[in-house]
Amino acid sequence: MIRRGIFQGDSLSPLWFCLAINPLSDxxxxxxxGFNIRINKQxxxxxxxxLYMDDIKIYASTQNQLTNLLNLTExxxxxxxxxxxxxxxxxxxxxxxxxxxxxxxxQNKEIIEAQERNDTYKYLGFCQSSHIxxxxxxxxxxDQYVARLKLILKTQLNGKNLMKAVNTFCVPLLTYSxxxxxWSKTDLENLNIxxxxxFTQYRRHHPKSSIERFSLPxxxxxxxxxxxxxxxxxxxxxxxxxxxxxxERNEMFRxxxxxxxxxxxxxLSNTEEIHTPHTIDKIxxxxxxxxxxxxxxxxxxxxxxxxxxxxxxxxxxxxxxETEGFVFxxxxxxxxxxxxxxxxxxxPNIKNDxxxxxxxxxxxxxxxxSSCSILAQTDYKARHDNAAKIIHKELATLMNLIxxxxxxxxYIPSPFLENNKYKLYWDRTILTDLNITANRxxxxxxxxxxxxxxxxxxxxxxxxxxxxxxxxxxxxxLQLSIEMKSMLNLKKISILPLVISNVGVVPNSLVENLxxxxxxxxxxxxxxxxxxxxxxxxxxxxxxxxxxVSQIRLAPVGQSSVGHFSCDARINGR
Numbered sequence: 001m002i003r004r005g006i007f008q009g010d011s012l013s014p015l016w017f018c019l020a021i022n023p024l025s026d027x028x029x030x031x032x033x034g035f036n037i038r039i040n041k042q043x044x045x046x047x048x049x050x051l052y053m054d055d056i057k058i059y060a061s062t063q064n065q066l067t068n069l070l071n072l073t074e075x076x077x078x079x080x081x082x083x084x085x086x087x088x089x090x091x092x093x094x095x096x097x098x099x100x101x102x103x104x105x106x107q108n109k110e111i112i113e114a115q116e117r118n119d120t121y122k123y124l125g126f127c128q129s130s131h132i133x134x135x136x137x138x139x140x141x142x143d144q145y146v147a148r149l150k151l152i153l154k155t156q157l158n159g160k161n162l163m164k165a166v167n168t169f170c171v172p173l174l175t176y177s178x179x180x181x182x183w184s185k186t187d188l189e190n191l192n193i194x195x196x197x198x199f200t201q202y203r204r205h206h207p208k209s210s211i212e213r214f215s216l217p218x219x220x221x222x223x224x225x226x227x228x229x230x231x232x233x234x235x236x237x238x239x240x241x242x243x244x245x246x247x248e249r250n251e252m253f254r255x256x257x258x259x260x261x262x263x264x265x266x267x268l269s270n271t272e273e274i275h276t277p278h279t280i281d282k283i284x285x286x287x288x289x290x291x292x293x294x295x296x297x298x299x300x301x302x303x304x305x306x307x308x309x310x311x312x313x314x315x316x317x318x319x320x321x322e323t324e325g326f327v328f329x330x331x332x333x334x335x336x337x338x339x340x341x342x343x344x345x346x347x348p349n350i351k352n353d354x355x356x357x358x359x360x361x362x363x364x365x366x367x368x369x370s371s372c373s374i375l376a377q378t379d380y381k382a383r384h385d386n387a388a389k390i391i392h393k394e395l396a397t398l399m400n401l402i403x404x405x406x407x408x409x410x411y412i413p414s415p416f417l418e419n420n421k422y423k424l425y426w427d428r429t430i431l432t433d434l435n436i437t438a439n440r441x442x443x444x445x446x447x448x449x450x451x452x453x454x455x456x457x458x459x460x461x462x463x464x465x466x467x468x469x470x471x472x473x474x475x476x477x478l479q480l481s482i483e484m485k486s487m488l489n490l491k492k493i494s495i496l497p498l499v500i501s502n503v504g505v506v507p508n509s510l511v512e513n514l515x516x517x518x519x520x521x522x523x524x525x526x527x528x529x530x531x532x533x534x535x536x537x538x539x540x541x542x543x544x545x546x547x548x549v550s551q552i553r554l555a556p557v558g559q560s561s562v563g564h565f566s567c568d569a570r571i572n573g574r
Contacts, residue, residue: 163321
């Protein structure tokens with residue numbers, strides 16, 4: 001049998017305790033003792049106590065009243081079988097806002113000590129005396145917040161879970177104080193900045209990445225950090241609306257509302273000043289106005305783009321937080337390319353912005369991830385093949401051609417698979433009577449039972465080239481489809497380009513074409529993840545190799561060169 005105590009994790013135990021202790025509040029209110037709240041020297045209301053669970057603070061106008069209230073509290077505690085912890089109690093005397101030293105109180109042969117002038121007591125988590133020291137409390141909260149944040153950033157949580165941990169373990173430490181402690185707009189802005197700086201120190205965020213995206217929800221293309229300034233405004237607004245609404249029907253709330261002449265962050269006496277947080281639409285609208293950071297969001301608004309699927313990787317891909325931060329930097333176009341250094345940050349040392357490898361075109365982030373001729377047959381092909389492997393493996397599994405459970409990056413597609421209903425070709429050259437150059441699609445699926453065939457080709461272009469690439473793929477394999485239909489005596493042959501941008505933007509055509517292959521939306525997350533990891537790997541390798549080559553060329557004779565440090569993108573699944 002449970003005889004005493006509130007048990008952690010038990011939802012019924014606190015309810016029982018509240019039901020048992022609630023009558024104490026009625027008893028204290030009915031005794032006509034307490035502290036008189038006055039407004040303009042006129043008595044408005046009386047308050048006898050504050051009670052939250054087992055924390056009670058008793059108010060009295062005189063020493064005798066305080067003793068009587070203590071007796072009632074102790075008697076009630078004994079009646080319900082609750083011990084009255086006198087050793088934890090202290091008294092404090094405040095007259096006209098000034099501290100007064102008073103003698104100790106003897107209660108039931110036990111001494112309740114009086115507080116000294118500089119003593120504080122903790123009530124509901126805040127150290128108090130005649131007032132709350134807001135500056136000291138904010139400093140303590142900031143230090144605890146930073147300590148918790150660094151503790152989480154030392155873990156190897158993926159990007160989504162890392163931000164969830166920050167929002168549930170660090171942020172509530174601050175939000176608990178909103179409405180009690182006075183935070184200025186500057187305080188909260190500095191905390192937001194400090195958060196991003198610490199993320200940068202732990203390689204979880206690029207220092208030049210979009211500020212807005214760091215705080216946007218993940219379903220809206222952000223990293224999901226709860227902006228502290230918005231949280232503060234929302235909580236102040238909600239609390240103020242609550243007090244003002246209750247004041248319409250409750251005398252105590254009406255008195256508190258009139259008495260709060262900017263004594264609290266709510267400033268309840270000013271009924272017109274209610275701050276509202278910035279809406280997500282307003283933040284995104286402002287973001288679109290930016291030349292670099294807004295480009296990605298402008299691309300998402302194109303008619304041919306599936307916005308929801310383009311952002312689904314943020315909720316389901318489980319990328320490492322470091323890799324996720326690097327993806328955001330690429331999408332925000334703040335990678336340290338020659339073009340970025342010359343035209344954006346105006347580096348006077350960069351006279352020529354031509355690519356360090358091919359020397360042919362400007363070294364933009366778009367050039368690095370999709371257009372450099374030196375990388376075409378190596379890194380771009382590896383990224384393309386990883387995406388194609390996912391599709392081949394899913395098709396082969398769906399059609400009972402294989403029972404392979406290996407991840408895509410270790411999967412080796414068989415050149416030819418066949419059963420009673422299907423034939424599946426991988427990267428197979430098709431010989432025809434006519435000399436056709438484009439005769440090697442990535443995947444060919446032949447449905448023997450319906451006498452149909454599908455030519456599947458995968459492409460990973462820049463976002464602005466999605467439509468052009470799709471149309472090019474159709475026209476590229478049109479002649480081959482005509483020849484194959486005639487040669488194999490097929491009823492129908494289809495060309496299905498599967499196009500996804502190199503930064504994970506998903507066109508509507510990809511969703512529709514995958515559905516026509518009877519592949520569900522979950523495969524899009526796998527393809528996105530493979531493409532984004534490939535893109536990160538390409539950019540890191542490009543910058544590392546280029547810097548290394550430059551240092552070798554500049555190193556004096558007899559002096560070794562040291563390569564630029566950069567962590568690999570962890571291609572194998574993360």
